[in-house]
Amino acid sequence: MAGLNGDPFLGIDDNIEKLQYNNNSKEVIDKEGLVVGIGEDSSNNKNNNQGGEKDMAGNSIHRSGSRPQLDLSKAEIQGNSEERDPTILLPNQTDDISHLALDIGGSLIKLVYFSRHEDQSVDDKRKKTVKERLGISNGNRRNFPILGGRLHFVKFETSKLNECLDFISSKQLHRGRIDSHHWNSEAPANENAVIKATGGGAYKFADLFKERLGVSIDKEDEMDCLVAGANFLLKAIRHEAFTHMEGHKEFVQIDHNDLFPYLLVNIGSGVSIIKVDGDGKFQRVSGTNVGGGTYWGLGRLLTKCNRPYSSVTPLFSFDELLELSQRGDNRTIDMLVGDIYGGMDYSKIGLSASTIASSFGKAISDKKELQDYRPEDISLSLLRMISYNIGQISYLNALRFGLKRIFFGGFFIRGHAYTMDTISFAVHFWSKGEAQAMFLRHEGFLGAVGAFMSYQKHGLDDLMVHHLVERFPMGAPYTGGKIHGPPLGDLNEKASIIEFCLTNMRQFMLYSISWMEKFVLKGTEITAPVPMAPPGTTGLGGFEVPSSRGATLRSDASALNVGVLHLVPTLEVFPLLADPKMYEPNTIDLSDHKELEYWFTVLSEHLPDLVDKAVASEGGTDDAKRRGDAFARAFSAHLARLMEEPAAYGKLGLANLLELREECLREFQFLDAYRSIKQRENEASLAVLPDLLLELDHMDEETRLLTLIEGVLAANIFDWGSRACVDLYHKGTIIEIYRMSRNKMQRPWQVDDFDLFKERMLGSEGKKPRPHKRALLFVDNSGADIVLGMLPLARELLRRGTEVVLVANSLPALNDVTAMELPDIVAEAAKHCDILRRAAEAGGLLVDAMNNNTLDGSRGNSSSVPLMVVENGCGSPCIDLRQVSSELAAAAKHADLVILEGMGRALHTNFNARFKCEALKLAMVKNQRLAEKLIKGKIYDCVCRYEPAT
Numbered sequence: 046m047a048g049l050n051g052d053p054f055l056g057i058d059d060n061i062e063k064l065q066y067n068n069n070s071k072e073v074i075d076k077e078g079l080v081v082g083i084g085e086d087s088s089n090n091k092n093n094n095q096g097g098e099k100d101m102a103g104n105s106i107h108r109s110g111s112r113p114q115l116d117l118s119k120a121e122i123q124g125n126s127e128e129r130d131p132t133i134l135l136p137n138q139t140d141d142i143s144h145l146a147l148d149i150g151g152s153l154i155k156l157v158y159f160s161r162h163e164d165q166s167v168d169d170k171r172k173k174t175v176k177e178r179l180g181i182s183n184g185n186r187r188n189f190p191i192l193g194g195r196l197h198f199v200k201f202e203t204s205k206l207n208e209c210l211d212f213i214s215s216k217q218l219h220r221g222r223i224d225s226h227h228w229n230s231e232a233p234a235n236e237n238a239v240i241k242a243t244g245g246g247a248y249k250f251a252d253l254f255k256e257r258l259g260v261s262i263d264k265e266d267e268m269d270c271l272v273a274g275a276n277f278l279l280k281a282i283r284h285e286a287f288t289h290m291e292g293h294k295e296f297v298q299i300d301h302n303d304l305f306p307y308l309l310v311n312i313g314s315g316v317s318i319i320k321v322d323g324d325g326k327f328q329r330v331s332g333t334n335v336g337g338g339t340y341w342g343l344g345r346l347l348t349k350c351n352r353p354y355s356s357v358t359p360l361f362s363f364d365e366l367l368e369l370s371q372r373g374d375n376r377t378i379d380m381l382v383g384d385i386y387g388g389m390d391y392s393k394i395g396l397s398a399s400t401i402a403s404s405f406g407k408a409i410s411d412k413k414e415l416q417d418y419r420p421e422d423i424s425l426s427l428l429r430m431i432s433y434n435i436g437q438i439s440y441l442n443a444l445r446f447g448l449k450r451i452f453f454g455g456f457f458i459r460g461h462a463y464t465m466d467t468i469s470f471a472v473h474f475w476s477k478g479e480a481q482a483m484f485l486r487h488e489g490f491l492g493a494v495g496a497f498m499s500y501q502k503h504g505l506d507d508l509m510v511h512h513l514v515e516r517f518p519m520g521a522p523y524t525g526g527k528i529h530g531p532p533l534g535d536l537n538e539k540a541s542i543i544e545f546c547l548t549n550m551r552q553f554m555l556y557s558i559s560w561m562e563k564f565v566l567k568g569t570e571i572t573a574p575v576p577m578a579p580p581g582t583t584g585l586g587g588f589e590v591p592s593s594r595g596a597t598l599r600s601d602a603s604a605l606n607v608g609v610l611h612l613v614p615t616l617e618v619f620p621l622l623a624d625p626k627m628y629e630p631n632t633i634d635l636s637d638h639k640e641l642e643y644w645f646t647v648l649s650e651h652l653p654d655l656v657d658k659a660v661a662s663e664g665g666t667d668d669a670k671r672r673g674d675a676f677a678r679a680f681s682a683h684l685a686r687l688m689e690e691p692a693a694y695g696k697l698g699l700a701n702l703l704e705l706r707e708e709c710l711r712e713f714q715f716l717d718a719y720r721s722i723k724q725r726e727n728e729a730s731l732a733v734l735p736d737l738l739l740e741l742d743h744m745d746e747e748t749r750l751l752t753l754i755e756g757v758l759a760a761n762i763f764d765w766g767s768r769a770c771v772d773l774y775h776k777g778t779i780i781e782i783y784r785m786s787r788n789k790m791q792r793p794w795q796v797d798d799f800d801l802f803k804e805r806m807l808g809s810e811g812k813k814p815r816p817h818k819r820a821l822l823f824v825d826n827s828g829a830d831i832v833l834g835m836l837p838l839a840r841e842l843l844r845r846g847t848e849v850v851l852v853a854n855s856l857p858a859l860n861d862v863t864a865m866e867l868p869d870i871v872a873e874a875a876k877h878c879d880i881l882r883r884a885a886e887a888g889g890l891l892v893d894a895m896n897n898n899t900l901d902g903s904r905g906n907s908s909s910v911p912l913m914v915v916e917n918g919c920g921s922p923c924i925d926l927r928q929v930s931s932e933l934a935a936a937a938k939h940a941d942l943v944i945l946e947g948m949g950r951a952l953h954t955n956f957n958a959r960f961k962c963e964a965l966k967l968a969m970v971k972n973q974r975l976a977e978k979l980i981k982g983k984i985y986d987c988v989c990r991y992e993p994a995t
């Protein structure tokens with residue numbers, strides 16, 4: 046685990062490190078709550094902090110003694126020293142570490158850089174209270190030096206080094222200092238700034254970096270970096286590795302505990318073959334000089350004379366060569382088995398007539414000059430020759446060391462379907478299916494990631510899969526990993542600003558959106574991606590021509606397939622999952638093309654209505670219309686891309702598509718498209734809540750429980766994401782629809798475990814079961830759904846002595862209620878209900894009300910179990926329980942009942958999830974196809990699935 050002292054990722058603010066001072070213990074606490082010194086100078090801290098030291102909560106913290114210490118000299122308390130945790134300024138803390146690492150290869154320069162976003166939490170009373178109630182002092186983040194930020198991946202051609210330097214300079218990456226949401230361009234350049242770099246260019250261009258940017262290059266060993274990068278990516282990114290056989294891409298789940306040993310084959314200009322046995326444990330066992338440079342170099346030479354005169358550049362680029370190969374036919378140059386055997390297979394040794402017997406062999410007997418061969422054919426022949434050769438040598442090395450898994454990285458691959466198929470074929474063919482070729486999504490960035498890791502202060506190695514969220518910039522799909530031309534005005538950075546705005550909505554109008562215009566122009570450039578290659582083998586031997594022949598090649602597919610990695614150390618795996626390793630959130634797997642087509646159509650058809658709502662939510666201004674238009678284009682383009690290549694952004698499920706839509710909206714600054722609809726529905730529902738509660742209170746226990754569950758199911762009809770429901774809303778008022786929906790609640794429901802649930806709640810044969818200790822209610826929509834459905838159910842649980850935690854979205858998604866909105870709704874409801882009021886007070890939700898007189902005239906003196914609200918950590922209509930907020934994870938610790946409500950959270954995701962505690966899944970199915978497929982029913986059927994603890 047990383048030590049934290051002086052870590053640059055801690056709250057550095059305008060050259061001054063801010064710390065908090067704990068009056069009682071006289072210990073200096075950094076923002077993460079870690080002890081960094083006890084009234085002594087910093088030099089002593091090193092020893093004090095090593096080993097199993099305790100943090101303020103008594104947790105053990107491991108510190109690395111190698112990390113620099115904070116400079117506490119001239120430290121002073123800012124503001125009132127009587128305050129409980131005043132801020133301490135450290136004016137002399139000048140620990141500047143660059144947040145940039147490079148891998149400067151023979152052909153390409155790969156950049157990995159980090160942009161930090163500080164803890165941007167707004168002053169949210171709910172959060173504070175929840176932290177106190179749930180005993181979270183600083184979440185799990187105390188163990189992490191990274192507060193949160195993003196890792197960006199960019200590459201340049203080495204021959205265009207100047208563009209790379211311009212890019213670094215324009216983004217001030219070499220200054221090594223970031224403030225909360227943008228690079229501090231005013232900050233003076235750091236004289237001693239050092240950038241970690243690997244690859245030959247780290248030596249070759251060191252002087253140029255010093256001259257142009259004033260920074261020194263700290264050279265890191267290339268093999269060390271490759272291995273460190275590969276190990277980190279394989280452990281930390283869920284869908285990093287995949288197989289690619291006959292055009293079919295399949296992600297491979299790597300078990301962290303079973304990663305080693307493996308063979309790493311890095312195909313850059315040349316090829317390195319490395320046996321990896323562990324972190325930092327490896328051996329370069331082989332290599333070949335026939336690699337990417339060979340393909341490019343020979344390709345250029347051999348096609349030189351056929352280069353069209355009209356071309357701007359005199360020679361083919363790597364991507365152009367690859368593109369040529371798409372249209373090539375290698376049979377015109379390669380000598381095939383059939384050429385030798387009179388068109389026959391050599392079946393005795395298992396070679397088909399189409400197998401290449403000798404690459405370029407036909408050129409021996411052909412009476413042709415170089416210019417008589419088509420560049421397309423030459424390129425394909427070369428590509429096959431080199432790919433087969435690498436595949437074969439790799440396999441032989443795997444065999445040498447008894448390794449089954451071979452990971453291929455390096456920019457030679459470029460996400461190019463045919464190259465991967467060829468390598469896979471060779472490995473499969475020579476190993477007779479025993480060994481498996483796997484590819485890495487961050488194929489070209491292994492070295493650069495490794496160089497980044499070598500800073501020792503990044504804290505990346507502490508991160509785990511659930512801390513990383515990969516996002517694909519919606520409005521600027523070209524910036525993630527694309528080989529850059531002249532530095533772009535970085536749209537990603539703008540996107541970060543927007544994200545910052547999300548947590549600081551008050552400020553959001555301050556930022557310019559002129560980049561949007563840029564996007565509208567750029568939008569037209571979003572074209573169809575690399576076509577998936579259908580099966581193309583001939584059986585025994587090699588391949589025929591590339592199966593994607595004739596289609597446009599997006600040879601930079603790999604560039605588009607790499608998103609920005611958001612590091613969110615506060616995310617946790619939901620502790621109540623029965624088997625996190627086996628957990629798969631998506632119920633609908635979109636790798637089935639029919640399924641993908643269906644949902645693609647659903648989302649496309651919903652788009653005009655969504656844009657209307659989004660534009661209206663921003664006042665219908667011209668600017669909002671322009672953004673609405675840009676959003677529609679961007680989202681459609683991403684949908685189209687995913688239709689072409691469903692695995693483009695990792696494994697694709699329906700939940701990912703729905704989340705992508707929300708992210709895309711946010712990126713175009715539609716922060717809450719259904720804001721006014723939600724408000725209207727909340728008000729209408731709150732107005733009828735007292736009558737409903739009165740009605741419920743006159744029922745016997747059994748009828749009441751049934752009515753409550755019916756109420757939840759009926760109110761789940763208010764779903765602005767469902768086409769059928771939106772059509773319904775044009776036909777009646779909220780209350781009319783709610784009544785109709787309730788009246789239609791006929792048991793048995795299509796999935797009906799109500800009797801089981803009732804027995805658990807009320808008992809049987811006079812035996813009273815023990816009430817649940819704590820229930821987590823994953824709530825769904827605003828309006829009737831929360832007010833008339835879930836709140837009355839929560840009230841029933843509270844009445845029975847069960848603590849209730851309402852789990853709501855962190856960010857808006859469709860008409861879902863958010864954790865920010867819930868306390869006000871609860872407060873309104875509590876005006877009409879003592880049970881809710883007392884529980885909300887006990888849960889700290891009615892902090893203000895506690896000072897006022899309550900309904901019955903008493904002062905707020907709660908004698909109730911608490912009602913709390915926690916955020917779930919996501920902004921989607923679905924939920925992936927592998928990545929939830931630390932609040933929710935903390936709340937889950939004492940819970941023995943989970944209630945998931947709504948289509949998104951209980952059906953599209955988690956329908957098959959198993960929990961350690963009891964679970965109740967409640968939803969109305971508002972889509973005909975889903976109803977048929979999932980529950981063999983029809984639209985508006987209901988699901989009440991009760992599952993005892995696993």
Ligand SMILES: CC(C)(COP(=O)(O)O)[C@@H](O)C(=O)NCCC(=O)O
Pocket residue numbers: 647651703761763764765766767768769825826859922946947948949950953971972973
């Ligand atoms: C987005 C939704 C999952 C939201 O449903 P909810 O979770 O609110 O019940 C759902 O509206 C949906 O799947 N809509 C698309 C299908 C359709 O329009 O029929």
Ligand SMILES: [Mn+2]
Pocket residue numbers: 764825826859860861922947949
């Ligand atoms: Mn919803």
